[in-house]
Amino acid sequence: MSEEKTYEEKLAEFEARIQRGEKIEPGDWMPDEYRRQLIRMISQHAHSEVVGMLPEGAWIPHAPTLRRKMILIAKVQDEGGHGQYLYHAAESLGVDREELIAALLAGKAKYSNIFNYPTLTWADIGMIGWLVDGAAIKNQTMLAHSSYGPYSRAMVRICAEETFHYKQGKEMITIYAKGTPEQRQMAQDALDRWWWPALMMFGPPDSQSIHTKTLMRWKVKIKTNDQLRQEFINEIVPEFLALGLKIPDPDLHYDEETGNWVIGPIDWDEFWRVIRGNGPMNRDRLEARRRAHEEGAWVREALEAYAQRQRQASMN
Amino acid sequence: MNEQLQQALMDRLVAMADDEVILGHRDSEWTGHAPILEEDIAIANIAQDELGHALIWYELAEPYTGNDADSMAFFRDARQFRNVQMVELPNGDWAFTMLRQYLFDAYEMALLTRLMTSQYAPLAEAAEKIRREEIYHFRHSSIWVERLGLGTEESHARMQRALDHLWPYALQLFRPMPLDAHLVEAGFFPDPDQLQTAWQDVVLPHLKNADLTPPDAEPIYAHRHHHTEHLVDLLADMQLVARSIPKAVW
Numbered sequence: 001m002s003e004e005k006t007y008e009e010k011l012a013e014f015e016a017r018i019q020r021g022e023k024i025e026p027g028d029w030m031p032d033e034y035r036r037q038l039i040r041m042i043s044q045h046a047h048s049e050v051v052g053m054l055p056e057g058a059w060i061p062h063a064p065t066l067r068r069k070m071i072l073i074a075k076v077q078d079e080g081g082h083g084q085y086l087y088h089a090a091e092s093l094g095v096d097r098e099e100l101i102a103a104l105l106a107g108k109a110k111y112s113n114i115f116n117y118p119t120l121t122w123a124d125i126g127m128i129g130w131l132v133d134g135a136a137i138k139n140q141t142m143l144a145h146s147s148y149g150p151y152s153r154a155m156v157r158i159c160a161e162e163t164f165h166y167k168q169g170k171e172m173i174t175i176y177a178k179g180t181p182e183q184r185q186m187a188q189d190a191l192d193r194w195w196w197p198a199l200m201m202f203g204p205p206d207s208q209s210i211h212t213k214t215l216m217r218w219k220v221k222i223k224t225n226d227q228l229r230q231e232f233i234n235e236i237v238p239e240f241l242a243l244g245l246k247i248p249d250p251d252l253h254y255d256e257e258t259g260n261w262v263i264g265p266i267d268w269d270e271f272w273r274v275i276r277g278n279g280p281m282n283r284d285r286l287e288a289r290r291r292a293h294e295e296g297a298w299v300r301e302a303l304e305a306y307a308q309r310q311r312q313a314s315m316n
Numbered sequence: 317m318n319e320q321l322q323q324a325l326m327d328r329l330v331a332m333a334d335d336e337v338i339l340g341h342r343d344s345e346w347t348g349h350a351p352i353l354e355e356d357i358a359i360a361n362i363a364q365d366e367l368g369h370a371l372i373w374y375e376l377a378e379p380y381t382g383n384d385a386d387s388m389a390f391f392r393d394a395r396q397f398r399n400v401q402m403v404e405l406p407n408g409d410w411a412f413t414m415l416r417q418y419l420f421d422a423y424e425m426a427l428l429t430r431l432m433t434s435q436y437a438p439l440a441e442a443a444e445k446i447r448r449e450e451i452y453h454f455r456h457s458s459i460w461v462e463r464l465g466l467g468t469e470e471s472h473a474r475m476q477r478a479l480d481h482l483w484p485y486a487l488q489l490f491r492p493m494p495l496d497a498h499l500v501e502a503g504f505f506p507d508p509d510q511l512q513t514a515w516q517d518v519v520l521p522h523l524k525n526a527d528l529t530p531p532d533a534e535p536i537y538a539h540r541h542h543h544t545e546h547l548v549d550l551l552a553d554m555q556l557v558a559r560s561i562p563k564a565v566w
Contacts, residue, residue: 053348053356060344064557064566065386066337066371069344070364076347077360084353122557122566175565182561288349296351298474299410302467303352309466 018219023149026092034218037211038148039093041220043100046086047111049079050104051285055119056128064122071168072125078161085157089150105290112136113271116279117197123176123186124194129169131191131198131236137162138232139202147219170239177243191240192248199263200271202229208268230260237261321502324495325436326380327398328505330388331493331540333373334399337389338547339420340366341554342407351410358456362417365449372442390558394547398493398540402485404547411464411474412481418457419486419519425454426514427506435503458522465526472527479523480531487535490515 005013010029017024024030057076063069087097103109114132119125137159144155173190176183203209203225215221223231238261240247251264274282317325343363350356374385381388403420407413428450431443464471490512499505523530558566 050353057348060347061341061553062556064390064564066367066389068566069341070367073344073347073360073364073367077357077364080348080353080356080360084357087353172566180561180564183564292349292351296410298468298470299351299464302464302471305471306463306467 015218018147022147023152024147025149033214034148034220035093037215037218037220038151039090039095041215042086042090042093042151042154043095043103044110044112046083046090046100047104047109048115049083049086051111051115051289053079053083054285054288055115055117055281056125058119059122059125062122063125068172075129075165075168078165082154082158082161085154089154092150101293105286105293107277107286110275112201113274113279114197114201115285116274116282117193118281120193121186121190123173123183123190126169126172126176126187127190127194129165130173131169131194132201133162133165133169134236135198135201135232137166138228142221142223142228145219145222151220173245174243177245187243188245191245195248196266196270199229199233199266202226202232204268204271205266233261233263234259320495321498321504322380324493324498325504326377327493327495328499329373329377329439330381331398333370333377333385333388334397334540335403335420336366336370336373338397338399338550339403339417340364340370341550342403342405343413343417345407346413355410359413362453362456365453369446369449372446376438376442386558390555391562394543394551395541397543397547397551399543399547400485400488400540401536401538401542401544401547402482402488404544404550405482405485406546408478408481409474411471412478414457414460414464415475415478416482417453418461418522419482420489421450421454421457422519422522423486423489423511423515424450426511426518430506430511430514434505439504461522461528462526465523465528475526475528479528480533483530484533484536487512488538488540491535491537491539493540 011031014024014028014030014034024034053076056072056079060069060072060076063072087100090100091097100109104111119128140155140159140162144152144159146152146155173187176187178184179187206212206224206226209225212221212224216224237247237252249264251262253262254260255262273279277283340363343359343366346359347356347363350359370389371385374381374388377388378384383391402416405412405416425447428443428447431439432447434440434443461475464475466472490508492508496505496508500507520530
């Protein structure tokens with residue numbers, strides 16, 4: 001029997017594998033901190049998908065055409081599917097879905113702050129598809145290169161579907177920006193309300209991000225929050241301007257030297273306030289999830305009882 | 317096709333489309349609120365299918381109604397809808413929703429199977445296509461009836477209560493529409509009485525296996541242009557955006 005390796009040796013091997021670009025798989029040795037960070041990120045991501053069903057689901061009943069209604073239902077359904085897929089990825093790290101959901105319902109787990117903002121008009125559905133899913137794709141495309149195999153593969157699949165949502169959202173806003181005066185106003189109002197929260201989706205600035213350094217060393221993330229945010233701004237600003245929409249930032253300007261669109265200061269106080277639970281919809285979102293969970297309790301009990309009955313029947 | 321047959325065909329196509337659009341709308345209200353994530357996904361899928369079927373029926377009716385699917389769904393009032401009352405009732409609990417879905421799916425299976433041999437070719441073609449999706453709905457709702465009927469004391473009680481409530485409404489599905497005789501004679505549409513027999517032959521044994529008993533109650537035998545107040549609320553929700561800027565493209 002070979003001699004037991006020390007923690008330092010195992011860590012060195014682990015980091016060498018990551019340096020070589022290998023994926024880490026569920027049964028492989030990994031530092032506790034790596035496991036902890038991944039559980040944190042993947043479960044937050046899964047919760048975001050599930051909570052994210054609510055603000056968009058709220059407009060399914062009001063969708064203005066049958067085709068739009070079907071597309072929106074399909075989109076929210078995809079989010080449920082992503083949640084399911086991500087909970088599986090988290091389970092590969094030794095936690096279970098029930099435990100993660102319990103933490104969410106107890107208000108102990110985080111999910112994307114963006115879903116604590118309200119959807120107030122139909123144009124919000126288009127703006128979420130374009131702006132919010134656009135920001136999410138930026139982040140998820142990066143995570144598709146993440147060192148943890150199951151997460152990386154989940155991201156590849158999720159990005160493919162998100163790209164549809166993004167295209168549909170962009171199509172809607174493009175139509176509304178060129179539509180009737182009321183539609184145009186709806187589109188502008190949606191941009192006014194979603195612009196800053198969408199930029200905050202990339203997380204706190206690098207100077208304040210407590211996790212970034214470790215996550216980058218282990219290639220869980222390969223770009224910083226600020227890098228991704230800037231790339232996103234550079235891509236999307238010209239597209240909004242081309243439609244004649246105004247970006248709600250008086251300081252926004254193009255910097256010839258760097259080729260960047262430079263934004264004014266982000267209100268990080270608002271970001272932290274919403275994270276702490278004091279955004280416009282935090283309480284309502286959690287309450288909706290709790291209600292679905294509580295009202296579904298008898299259904300889950302019946303499922304369990306029925307399954308047990310089937311097992312007994314098959315044994316006899 | 318003579319005028320009366322055309323009228324009869326249009327009435328039936330619109331009735332089928334209206335059933336689907338209203339049920340699809342109700343199902344979609346569960347998205348994000350179902351008892352387990354897997355069912356959020358399943359019911360969202362079913363809702364999309366039902367709306368897709370509505371689209372097909374409205375489009376088949378379009379030469380006769382002169383209106384496209386969206387005008388039919390978003391610019392008619394409650395009095396103009398021809399859906400049965402069962403599909404407009406609020407969702408209630410999961411037992412109510414699944415049982416309603418089951419009773420409707422079983423009706424649709426019986427109907428579509430017969431429409432596949434309709435003498436009106438577009439109806440036969442559409443029925444074949446729709447039936448392929450309906451098989452999955454029917455399996456899904458059938459198994460839920462069994463699970464909840466045989467699950468716990470509580471789930472059984474909720475299912476029985478849902479059945480007591482829904483059964484009289486379900487029988488409205490088989491009330492003939494005024495011009496149906498023309499359709500039956502032309503071989504376009506099955507005889508509603510035979511449809512009811514076929515439906516009962518499937519539904520009664522399945523309910524019995526799930527330990528559920530239909531009530532001995534008089535059917536709600538309203539015409540399809542009679543509605544409950546719930547349809548008004550549903551349409552207010554559904555038509556809100558479309559009617560806010562009537563000439564807009566969405």
